[in-house]
Amino acid sequence: MLEITTNHYLVLGFILFAIGLVGLVVRRNLIVVLMSIELMLNSVNLNLIAFSHQLADLAGQVFAVFTITVAAGEAAVGLGILLALYRLRGTTEIDVPSELRG
């Protein structure tokens, strides 16, 4: 318990991933859903860093750089969709009944 190993990072990573996943599933406001997605992507980085350290291999850190890049890009587009949604419907809630059925 007191010796911090890779496993600690993995468990923490998954806890954050799960919190993000729950947030994506249950929150009705799109902005919080977007934040949950960012949380999930960031938690994968924890895995990558931890493995990189254990394996003494830089590839994990490089992969994490790309993950951050993608997270940033997706945030931009997600917010664009949010703005378009807001202008169309005056709200950013995502389960207001609409024309598309399941």
Added chain:
Amino acid sequence: MPAFDLREFLLLAPEILLAIGGLALLLAGSVGRGVPGRVAASLSLFFLVATALLVLTVEEVGPEPRLILGSSFVLDGFARFFKLVILAGTALTVLISVRFVDDGAYRAGEYHALLLLATTGMMFMVGGFNLVSIWIALELMALSSYILAGYFKRETRSNEAALKYFVLGALSSAILLYGASLLYGATGELRLDLLAAALPEAMVTGRLLVPTGWLMLSVGLLFKVAAVPFHVWTPDVYVGAPTPVTAYLAAASKTASFAILVRIFVQGLPTLLPDWQIVIAAVASVTMIWGNLAALTQTNVKRMLAYSSIAHAGYVLLGLLAASVIGLWSVAFYLLAYTFITLGAFAMVVVLERREYAGEEVSDYAGLARRAPWLAAAMLVFLLALTGIPPTGGFVGKVYLFAAAVEAGWTWVAVIGVLTSAISLYYYFSIAVQMYLKESTRDTPEPLGSPALTAAIATCVVATLVLGLFPGPFIEFAQAAGLPLP
């Protein structure tokens, strides 16, 4: 010391040209009031054709695959085949977009730029040989697709399609990425061949990391090809997106996603073959069953075609399931045929559509045989091909997929395929019944063609029939898309 010779970038000429094309269209669209739809489409087509020519000439693809650029990219028959199929799919999408984007109040420059950049992503995807390259290229394709799906941003349906596609797409990317990170942790490798080599030992030392990792990776990949139960995004996104974008998603995007699914499984995870065969068998079965059953009750043609495309993903999975030489080239052949068939079917939907979204009900096809006999005949060819009836490419493709499955010992899955294909006859032919046996009323939309649309439909019909009547050369072409099997 650089890890490779920078002149290897010249071998990426096709992808570079296509990216330049995307930039050119972006710049053209930013001048003044934007570039007219027809000009943008012509420019796009020019770049697509030029890229295809480069794919055919730049790479001297020998029997041995060639790894370049620090092994993040591979030039082999597999990549080359799929690049050409994807380029063809994009070109057809451009043709059917001409009237659609031109008439509307949306700018054509950015639309075509996004299409070309998405296709660039797809080309990098199918040539990627490293989990990082494949993933970043996948994200490029996906991000462009989210924007394209929401392109008609003043239509609620389009915005909602973009929203659903984005949220579920980002979720699946995160899951895929998480799985990849676990595999990296277990093996220390991201390159597919080195990953494969390191797997046997990793399965011992990494305990449960490897199974967890590849399962999550598979879930992410199966989301992208819309297999059941990861298909929930497909119906709403396909219906809401502008129809040419839907066609592009159904054909090109699905083809690229399948290509990486096959490559990762066959070249990256060969030791896990018995495990993933079970998973694929189960997924393929429920996909074929659910996709076809759900399509039975649809009256909206786009939604019906969405479920049909889900079902078709199930059929293609049979080829992967077989994991044999014939299995792989039957996947390649079917995706080739499927690209033309699907684009043709959606082109027919575009023909009847008005004001972006009218004209999507099955009843809108009433009496088409009398109003526009050639169009009805074209639609009939596509319906036959989708069901898998001779003499179409759809029939030939399915025969080989089912044969591959049976030969590999998975007969029961092939039987499900045959039975569900029979079920699909019912809903595909409901359209044919409308066209040939019903009368049109005043409310039925008039078919509105255009030269580009006619060219696209004609190409698809010819391709579908040629693949069905003279499959030989194309089968040989598909056989070049082989991968070393475990």
Added chain:
Amino acid sequence: MIELLTQHGEAILFYAFALAAVVSAVGVISLRNPMYCALSLLVTFLAVAALFLMRHAELLGMVQLFVYGGGIMVLFLFVIMLVNLHRLREVRLFNEQVPIALVLGVLLVALFGWVFLSLPASAPGDSTALVSLDGEVVGNAKAVAWVLYTEYLLPFEIASIFLLVAMIGAVVLGRRD
């Protein structure tokens, strides 16, 4: 006291930052006002950046601060204020799937926790590999940059096209016209 800190310093720091990360993450998904959710997310990012630093990922720790904290969070805050999200009254925060989602979440954490904790705790590799090139210690930033610009040059270029598409998307979807 000093003994306690020097002997178990790493553990104390890890648990402190881990706790901060988890608590603020829960805050992100459960707070009412989106502005508070955004600030909570910022705290999570800061905690994670600290954890990166503890694993010899110095460049990534800094990139995390700049890009996530300084870029993405600012973007979120701007949009929240643009749309006046912090003033909108949301009637219901959560949809009806909360119980199932929570149960599944807890089960998954338990499952994955068991998977990870059952792994053999192997000693970490020589971390000087993370800061050196060809045996010479140059620092993490230079080492990562070298690998990024040589072995992973192609994904780097693809990422640049990706960012271009992100910009196109933000403008096309977000502009008022």
